[in-house]
Amino acid sequence: MSRALLVIDVQESFRQRPIWRAGSNPDVVGQVSRLVDAARDNGDLVVWVLHSEPDTGDVFDPVNGHVRLIAPLAAQTGEPVLTKTSRNAFTTTNLHQLLTTGGIRELVVCGIQTEQCCETTTRLAADLGFEVTFVTDATATFPIPHRDAPAGRSVEEIIADPRTLGTAEIVTRTEYALAGRFATIRTVDELTSPVGAAPVG
Template sequence: MNRALIVIDVQESFRRRPLWEAVNRPDIAARTVRLVDAARAAGDLVVWVLHSEPGSGTPFDPVSGHVRLMDGLEAAAGEPVLTKTSRNAFTTTELQRVLTRHGVGELVVCGIQTEQCCETTARIGADLGYGVVFVTDATATFPIAHRDAPPAVRAGLDVAALLADPRTLPADAVTERTEYALAGRFARIASLDDHVAAAGVD
């Protein structure tokens, strides 16, 4: 069974938002490099996914110039780079066609955000019949504002207020809930160190 590493939204757009200062894993690009190196060494397919919001006027708008991989990441020749406009990597891309063409039966998921694009991709991948490995500590996310918080807080524009609000769900709690939801249902949870070690790459 062939395997594919799906690298989701590890892009400059996130670093251009005020909320980036609250990210739980600011070294996500370096963590991603370790997974990519392991995948390439194992002969696995690496698929890069970017998130785009055309016309939004945000860092996710293609005209911003930020819808690109973070520094230190680069697709090798032959590695697909897909652009999505949904919160999962399947619905608005040719991902399933790419995976079918390469005979892929197992997905390894990493990227940004843990509970949004990464989790949603894992769930849909499982529903489509793929085995899914979710490398949680090679994903990154942010604290989540309470639904009744002011709009600027919910939008991640007022980071100080977000972090000061006792109703805010911390990033660690977001990550823990994602693992609880996925484990044994949609994915196998793996650590970065364990997954890389299993691939025989340090």
């Protein structure tokens, strides 16, 4: 086993936010599930990562019960489930040690959010020497309000603001930033085909 699938923050917390309905990828759970099935069939390690913000009182505070995988996603016996408190999946977990002691050299990254935890993890993984595949269509993100926009606006107001960065532009920017520098961009179809499911490299 030399490859691992990192499933980042595909958790109920996001579904509790009103902005969920404006997400870039309504089928992100289904797409991630396809990657998980292919990884298991191929004998790759599946690593689940959850984001936690203790003592905040919001949807990422574990006391509220939303820091859990979105059903029907579920870890199987032997699949690590890590909880992070930073944007990337390495800094506040033992992920690096887990991967290196397991002989993992290649990572496939998917999850939420495209340009935040997924992209940040990818950049750091590449700097650490891993060969990274970024599966954009198994990630999801949400419109980003302008930094000067007032807080507390509705989803409709955020989307209507011409200064809001839309999801298509976010995804395009992430792919431009990562491709050829930090990762190879692949699709779920490519990785779940009989050829694509074989280890890369």
